[in-house]
Amino acid sequence: MTGTVTLQSGQQFNGTWETSARLAKGEVVFFTGMTGYQEVLTDPSYAGQIVAFTYPLIGQYGLTDAASESADIQVAGVLVQTLAGNGAATDLKDWLEQSGVPVLSDIDTRSLVHALREHGDQWGVMTSEIEASFDGDLHQITETVSTSEHVRHGDGASGHIVCLDFGVKASMVQAMVERGYTVTVVPFDTTAEKVQALAPTGILVSNGPGDPRDLVDYLDNVREVALAYPTLGICMGHQLLALAFGCEIEKQTYGHRGSNHPVRNVQTGEVWMTSQNHGYVVTRDSLEETPLELLFENVNDLSVEGTLHRTAPILSAQFHPEASPGPKEAQAIFDRFDKMIQQGVNVYA
Numbered sequence: 001m002t003g004t005v006t007l008q009s010g011q012q013f014n015g016t017w018e019t020s021a022r023l024a025k026g027e028v029v030f031f032t033g034m035t036g037y038q039e040v041l042t043d044p045s046y047a048g049q050i051v052a053f054t055y056p057l058i059g060q061y062g063l064t065d066a067a068s069e070s071a072d073i074q075v076a077g078v079l080v081q082t083l084a085g086n087g088a089a090t091d092l093k094d095w096l097e098q099s100g101v102p103v104l105s106d107i108d109t110r111s112l113v114h115a116l117r118e119h120g121d122q123w124g125v126m127t128s129e130i131e132a133s134f135d136g137d138l139h140q141i142t143e144t145v146s147t148s149e150h151v152r153h154g155d156g157a158s159g160h161i162v163c164l165d166f167g168v169k170a171s172m173v174q175a176m177v178e179r180g181y182t183v184t185v186v187p188f189d190t191t192a193e194k195v196q197a198l199a200p201t202g203i204l205v206s207n208g209p210g211d212p213r214d215l216v217d218y219l220d221n222v223r224e225v226a227l228a229y230p231t232l233g234i235c236m237g238h239q240l241l242a243l244a245f246g247c248e249i250e251k252q253t254y255g256h257r258g259s260n261h262p263v264r265n266v267q268t269g270e271v272w273m274t275s276q277n278h279g280y281v282v283t284r285d286s287l288e289e290t291p292l293e294l295l296f297e298n299v300n301d302l303s304v305e306g307t308l309h310r311t312a313p314i315l316s317a318q319f320h321p322e323a324s325p326g327p328k329e330a331q332a333i334f335d336r337f338d339k340m341i342q343q344g345v346n347v348y349a
Protein backbone atom coordinates (compact mmCIF):
# COMPACT_ATOMS: atom_id res chain seq x y z
CA MET A 1 0.00 0.00 0.00
CA THR A 2 1.27 3.47 -0.81
CA GLY A 3 1.31 6.47 1.49
CA THR A 4 2.48 10.05 1.56
CA VAL A 5 4.09 12.53 3.88
CA THR A 6 3.10 16.12 3.11
CA LEU A 7 5.09 19.00 4.53
CA GLN A 8 3.59 22.37 5.37
CA SER A 9 5.76 23.81 2.56
CA GLY A 10 3.57 21.76 0.18
CA GLN A 11 6.26 19.23 -0.72
CA GLN A 12 5.15 15.61 -0.80
CA PHE A 13 7.12 12.38 -0.54
CA ASN A 14 5.58 9.04 -1.46
CA GLY A 15 6.46 5.67 0.00
CA THR A 16 5.20 2.31 1.13
CA TRP A 17 2.78 2.37 4.06
CA GLU A 18 4.02 -0.30 6.48
CA THR A 19 1.61 -0.41 9.44
CA SER A 20 -2.16 -0.34 9.96
CA ALA A 21 -2.44 3.04 11.70
CA ARG A 22 -3.46 5.44 8.91
CA LEU A 23 -2.49 8.92 10.07
CA ALA A 24 0.24 10.83 11.89
CA LYS A 25 0.69 14.54 12.41
CA GLY A 26 3.69 16.18 13.94
CA GLU A 27 6.82 18.23 13.45
CA VAL A 28 8.99 16.46 10.86
CA VAL A 29 12.62 16.25 11.99
CA PHE A 30 15.60 14.18 10.91
CA PHE A 31 18.10 12.07 12.86
CA THR A 32 21.51 11.48 11.32
CA GLY A 33 22.99 8.70 13.49
CA MET A 34 23.79 5.41 11.80
CA THR A 35 22.55 3.38 14.77
CA GLY A 36 20.28 3.95 17.73
CA TYR A 37 16.79 3.76 16.24
CA GLN A 38 15.36 2.08 19.35
CA GLU A 39 16.77 4.75 21.66
CA VAL A 40 15.44 7.51 19.39
CA LEU A 41 11.95 6.00 19.08
CA THR A 42 11.64 5.68 22.88
CA ASP A 43 13.23 9.03 23.83
CA PRO A 44 10.44 11.20 25.29
CA SER A 45 12.11 14.31 23.80
CA TYR A 46 10.79 13.12 20.42
CA ALA A 47 7.18 12.82 21.66
CA GLY A 48 4.79 14.12 19.01
CA GLN A 49 7.42 14.37 16.26
CA ILE A 50 7.67 12.50 12.96
CA VAL A 51 11.25 11.28 12.72
CA ALA A 52 13.03 10.68 9.43
CA PHE A 53 16.14 8.50 9.71
CA THR A 54 18.88 9.51 7.27
CA TYR A 55 20.74 6.18 7.57
CA PRO A 56 19.09 4.13 4.81
CA LEU A 57 18.70 0.81 6.65
CA ILE A 58 16.68 0.88 9.87
CA GLY A 59 15.72 -2.15 11.98
CA GLN A 60 18.51 -4.48 10.87
CA TYR A 61 19.87 -5.34 14.34
CA GLY A 62 16.50 -5.86 16.05
CA LEU A 63 15.56 -4.67 19.52
CA THR A 64 16.86 -5.21 23.05
CA ASP A 65 15.17 -4.30 26.35
CA ALA A 66 18.25 -2.43 27.53
CA ALA A 67 18.10 0.03 24.62
CA SER A 68 14.71 1.54 25.46
CA GLU A 69 14.79 5.02 26.98
CA SER A 70 11.18 4.79 28.20
CA ALA A 71 8.43 2.16 28.30
CA ASP A 72 6.85 3.05 24.95
CA ILE A 73 7.53 4.37 21.48
CA GLN A 74 7.23 8.14 21.80
CA VAL A 75 7.41 9.40 18.21
CA ALA A 76 4.24 10.17 16.24
CA GLY A 77 5.47 8.63 12.99
CA VAL A 78 8.54 7.16 11.29
CA LEU A 79 10.04 7.81 7.84
CA VAL A 80 12.74 5.49 6.52
CA GLN A 81 14.35 4.47 3.26
CA THR A 82 14.45 0.73 4.04
CA LEU A 83 12.63 -0.86 6.97
CA ALA A 84 14.73 -3.93 7.56
CA GLY A 85 13.27 -6.97 9.26
CA ASN A 86 15.80 -9.00 11.22
CA GLY A 87 13.75 -12.18 11.02
CA ALA A 88 13.80 -12.63 14.78
CA ALA A 89 11.30 -12.20 17.59
CA THR A 90 12.52 -8.64 18.09
CA ASP A 91 11.29 -7.14 14.85
CA LEU A 92 11.07 -3.36 14.56
CA LYS A 93 8.11 -3.41 12.17
CA ASP A 94 6.10 -5.69 14.49
CA TRP A 95 6.81 -3.41 17.44
CA LEU A 96 5.76 -0.30 15.50
CA GLU A 97 2.59 -2.10 14.39
CA GLN A 98 1.75 -3.18 17.96
CA SER A 99 2.40 0.36 19.16
CA GLY A 100 0.06 1.86 16.53
CA VAL A 101 2.82 4.03 15.06
CA PRO A 102 2.56 4.81 11.33
CA VAL A 103 5.64 4.06 9.24
CA LEU A 104 6.47 4.99 5.66
CA SER A 105 9.36 3.21 3.96
CA ASP A 106 10.88 3.68 0.50
CA ILE A 107 10.93 7.40 1.24
CA ASP A 108 13.61 9.39 -0.59
CA THR A 109 15.03 10.51 2.75
CA ARG A 110 17.88 12.40 1.07
CA SER A 111 15.44 14.69 -0.77
CA LEU A 112 13.29 15.00 2.32
CA VAL A 113 16.26 16.14 4.40
CA HIS A 114 17.26 18.61 1.68
CA ALA A 115 13.74 20.05 1.92
CA LEU A 116 13.90 20.29 5.73
CA ARG A 117 17.33 21.92 5.64
CA GLU A 118 16.05 24.47 3.13
CA HIS A 119 12.65 25.23 4.61
CA GLY A 120 13.30 24.19 8.22
CA ASP A 121 11.79 21.57 10.49
CA GLN A 122 8.07 21.91 9.96
CA TRP A 123 4.67 20.44 10.54
CA GLY A 124 3.84 17.42 8.42
CA VAL A 125 1.10 14.87 7.87
CA MET A 126 1.59 11.19 7.05
CA THR A 127 -1.44 9.50 5.50
CA SER A 128 -2.51 6.53 3.50
CA GLU A 129 -5.80 6.42 1.62
CA ILE A 130 -7.39 9.20 3.64
CA GLU A 131 -7.55 12.98 3.37
CA ALA A 132 -5.99 14.88 6.26
CA SER A 133 -5.59 18.55 7.01
CA PHE A 134 -2.75 20.44 8.64
CA ASP A 135 -4.81 21.42 11.66
CA GLY A 136 -3.11 21.33 14.97
CA ASP A 137 0.20 22.66 16.07
CA LEU A 138 3.02 21.64 18.32
CA HIS A 139 1.63 22.05 21.78
CA GLN A 140 3.30 21.65 25.12
CA ILE A 141 3.19 17.97 25.92
CA THR A 142 5.27 17.87 29.06
CA GLU A 143 2.32 16.63 31.14
CA THR A 144 2.00 13.57 28.92
CA VAL A 145 5.61 12.46 29.33
CA SER A 146 6.41 13.50 32.92
CA THR A 147 5.98 11.03 35.77
CA SER A 148 2.80 11.41 37.85
CA GLU A 149 4.39 9.99 41.00
CA HIS A 150 7.77 9.83 42.70
CA VAL A 151 9.87 6.99 41.29
CA ARG A 152 13.05 5.94 43.09
CA HIS A 153 16.03 4.43 41.28
CA GLY A 154 19.08 2.86 42.93
CA ASP A 155 19.94 3.01 46.60
CA GLY A 156 23.45 4.35 46.47
CA ALA A 157 25.02 6.27 49.33
CA SER A 158 26.83 8.92 47.27
CA GLY A 159 23.83 11.20 47.66
CA HIS A 160 20.24 11.78 46.69
CA ILE A 161 19.41 13.37 43.36
CA VAL A 162 15.93 14.69 42.70
CA CYS A 163 15.16 14.75 38.97
CA LEU A 164 12.57 17.25 37.74
CA ASP A 165 11.07 15.11 34.98
CA PHE A 166 10.25 17.01 31.79
CA GLY A 167 10.48 13.70 29.86
CA VAL A 168 13.63 12.07 31.23
CA LYS A 169 15.58 9.36 29.40
CA ALA A 170 16.28 6.19 31.39
CA SER A 171 20.02 6.32 30.65
CA MET A 172 20.32 9.79 32.21
CA VAL A 173 19.03 8.45 35.53
CA GLN A 174 21.16 5.34 35.11
CA ALA A 175 24.31 7.45 34.70
CA MET A 176 23.90 8.81 38.24
CA VAL A 177 22.78 5.45 39.71
CA GLU A 178 26.05 4.03 38.33
CA ARG A 179 27.91 6.75 40.21
CA GLY A 180 26.40 5.55 43.49
CA TYR A 181 23.41 7.86 43.78
CA THR A 182 19.81 7.32 44.69
CA VAL A 183 17.69 9.18 42.15
CA THR A 184 14.06 10.17 42.74
CA VAL A 185 12.24 11.19 39.57
CA VAL A 186 9.43 13.65 40.37
CA PRO A 187 6.80 15.50 38.29
CA PHE A 188 8.19 18.50 36.39
CA ASP A 189 6.03 20.94 38.40
CA THR A 190 7.10 19.72 41.86
CA THR A 191 7.48 22.85 44.00
CA ALA A 192 10.74 23.88 45.64
CA GLU A 193 9.13 23.19 49.01
CA LYS A 194 8.26 19.62 48.05
CA VAL A 195 11.73 19.12 46.58
CA GLN A 196 13.25 20.32 49.86
CA ALA A 197 11.12 17.78 51.77
CA LEU A 198 12.89 15.02 49.81
CA ALA A 199 16.27 16.19 51.19
CA PRO A 200 18.21 16.10 47.92
CA THR A 201 21.96 16.62 47.65
CA GLY A 202 21.68 17.43 43.94
CA ILE A 203 19.12 18.32 41.27
CA LEU A 204 18.83 17.02 37.72
CA VAL A 205 16.63 19.05 35.37
CA SER A 206 15.86 16.60 32.57
CA ASN A 207 15.49 16.61 28.81
CA GLY A 208 12.02 16.76 27.29
CA PRO A 209 9.84 17.49 24.27
CA GLY A 210 8.45 20.78 23.04
CA ASP A 211 9.34 24.47 23.18
CA PRO A 212 10.92 25.49 26.50
CA ARG A 213 9.29 28.93 26.12
CA ASP A 214 5.92 27.24 26.70
CA LEU A 215 7.05 26.46 30.25
CA VAL A 216 7.46 30.04 31.52
CA ASP A 217 5.11 29.35 34.43
CA TYR A 218 7.64 26.96 35.93
CA LEU A 219 10.83 29.04 35.56
CA ASP A 220 10.71 30.68 38.99
CA ASN A 221 10.46 27.25 40.56
CA VAL A 222 13.33 25.86 38.46
CA ARG A 223 15.52 28.83 39.48
CA GLU A 224 14.65 28.50 43.17
CA VAL A 225 15.46 24.78 43.19
CA ALA A 226 18.66 25.23 41.16
CA LEU A 227 20.00 27.95 43.44
CA ALA A 228 19.45 25.71 46.47
CA TYR A 229 21.48 22.64 45.44
CA PRO A 230 24.20 21.58 42.98
CA THR A 231 22.26 21.30 39.72
CA LEU A 232 22.77 19.73 36.32
CA GLY A 233 20.43 20.63 33.43
CA ILE A 234 20.47 18.56 30.24
CA CYS A 235 18.97 19.68 26.92
CA MET A 236 15.46 20.92 27.88
CA GLY A 237 16.85 21.25 31.42
CA HIS A 238 19.71 23.42 30.10
CA GLN A 239 17.23 25.57 28.14
CA LEU A 240 14.95 26.02 31.16
CA LEU A 241 17.86 27.02 33.41
CA ALA A 242 18.98 29.53 30.76
CA LEU A 243 15.48 31.03 30.53
CA ALA A 244 15.18 31.07 34.32
CA PHE A 245 18.39 33.13 34.58
CA GLY A 246 17.37 35.62 31.88
CA CYS A 247 18.67 34.19 28.60
CA GLU A 248 16.70 33.93 25.39
CA ILE A 249 15.79 30.86 23.34
CA GLU A 250 15.30 30.65 19.58
CA LYS A 251 14.15 27.88 17.27
CA GLN A 252 16.84 26.49 14.99
CA THR A 253 16.05 26.24 11.29
CA TYR A 254 16.60 22.53 11.59
CA GLY A 255 17.65 20.87 14.81
CA HIS A 256 20.74 18.97 15.86
CA ARG A 257 19.69 15.32 15.97
CA GLY A 258 22.42 12.75 15.62
CA SER A 259 25.48 11.17 17.19
CA ASN A 260 28.40 13.18 15.82
CA HIS A 261 27.96 16.80 16.88
CA PRO A 262 31.33 18.22 17.95
CA VAL A 263 31.31 20.38 21.07
CA ARG A 264 34.22 22.47 22.41
CA ASN A 265 34.85 23.25 26.07
CA VAL A 266 35.79 26.95 25.79
CA GLN A 267 37.77 26.79 29.05
CA THR A 268 40.03 23.88 28.12
CA GLY A 269 39.78 23.73 24.31
CA GLU A 270 38.87 20.03 24.55
CA VAL A 271 36.42 18.77 21.91
CA TRP A 272 33.93 15.96 22.48
CA MET A 273 31.86 14.19 19.87
CA THR A 274 28.35 14.29 21.30
CA SER A 275 24.89 12.87 20.90
CA GLN A 276 22.26 15.54 20.33
CA ASN A 277 18.54 15.95 19.94
CA HIS A 278 17.18 19.46 20.03
CA GLY A 279 15.35 22.02 17.92
CA TYR A 280 15.76 25.08 20.17
CA VAL A 281 18.91 26.80 21.31
CA VAL A 282 20.02 29.47 23.80
CA THR A 283 21.02 32.62 21.89
CA ARG A 284 24.67 33.32 22.53
CA ASP A 285 24.35 37.10 22.91
CA SER A 286 21.69 36.71 25.54
CA LEU A 287 24.19 35.17 27.97
CA GLU A 288 25.67 38.61 28.52
CA GLU A 289 24.46 40.29 31.67
CA THR A 290 23.09 37.03 33.05
CA PRO A 291 24.72 35.03 35.85
CA LEU A 292 25.51 32.29 33.31
CA GLU A 293 28.72 32.00 31.32
CA LEU A 294 29.47 29.97 28.21
CA LEU A 295 31.17 26.64 28.93
CA PHE A 296 30.53 24.67 25.72
CA GLU A 297 30.07 25.76 22.11
CA ASN A 298 29.16 23.81 18.98
CA VAL A 299 32.22 23.53 16.71
CA ASN A 300 30.08 23.64 13.53
CA ASP A 301 27.79 26.60 14.17
CA LEU A 302 29.20 28.11 17.42
CA SER A 303 25.81 27.76 19.12
CA VAL A 304 25.59 27.55 22.90
CA GLU A 305 26.15 23.97 24.08
CA GLY A 306 26.42 24.48 27.81
CA THR A 307 26.81 26.96 30.60
CA LEU A 308 28.15 27.40 34.12
CA HIS A 309 26.60 29.69 36.70
CA ARG A 310 29.19 32.29 37.72
CA THR A 311 28.65 31.87 41.46
CA ALA A 312 26.42 28.87 42.15
CA PRO A 313 27.18 25.19 41.36
CA ILE A 314 24.90 24.99 38.34
CA LEU A 315 26.08 23.24 35.18
CA SER A 316 24.15 22.72 31.97
CA ALA A 317 24.59 20.89 28.67
CA GLN A 318 22.58 21.24 25.47
CA PHE A 319 24.03 17.92 24.27
CA HIS A 320 23.34 14.49 25.77
CA PRO A 321 26.21 13.23 27.95
CA GLU A 322 24.29 9.99 28.56
CA ALA A 323 24.53 9.43 24.75
CA SER A 324 22.16 6.49 24.12
CA PRO A 325 22.58 6.52 21.24
CA GLY A 326 26.03 7.81 20.45
CA PRO A 327 29.56 8.22 21.75
CA LYS A 328 30.09 8.24 25.50
CA GLU A 329 33.01 10.68 25.82
CA ALA A 330 30.81 13.46 27.24
CA GLN A 331 29.99 11.28 30.28
CA ALA A 332 32.59 13.41 32.07
CA ILE A 333 29.70 15.83 32.64
CA PHE A 334 28.20 13.36 35.12
CA ASP A 335 31.58 13.04 36.89
CA ARG A 336 31.72 16.82 37.16
CA PHE A 337 28.19 16.90 38.58
CA ASP A 338 29.23 14.16 41.04
CA LYS A 339 32.17 16.33 42.13
CA MET A 340 29.90 19.38 42.53
CA ILE A 341 27.60 17.35 44.77
CA GLN A 342 30.48 15.95 46.83
CA GLN A 343 31.79 19.48 47.39
CA GLY A 344 28.23 20.06 48.57
CA VAL A 345 26.32 23.31 48.62
CA ASN A 346 22.87 23.22 50.10
CA VAL A 347 21.26 26.45 51.19
CA TYR A 348 18.93 24.55 53.52
CA ALA A 349 21.68 22.58 55.30
Ligand SMILES: NC(=O)CC[C@H](N)C(=O)O
Pocket residue numbers: 045206207208209210211212234235236237255277278279280281
Ligand atom coordinates in the same frame (compact mmCIF):
# COMPACT_ATOMS: atom_id res chain seq x y z
N1 LIG B 1 16.22 16.54 24.12
C1 LIG B 1 15.64 17.62 24.60
O1 LIG B 1 15.53 17.81 25.82
C2 LIG B 1 15.03 18.58 23.61
C3 LIG B 1 14.70 19.94 24.17
C4 LIG B 1 13.73 20.72 23.31
N2 LIG B 1 12.49 20.02 23.19
C5 LIG B 1 14.33 20.97 21.95
O2 LIG B 1 13.92 20.38 20.97
O3 LIG B 1 15.23 21.78 21.81
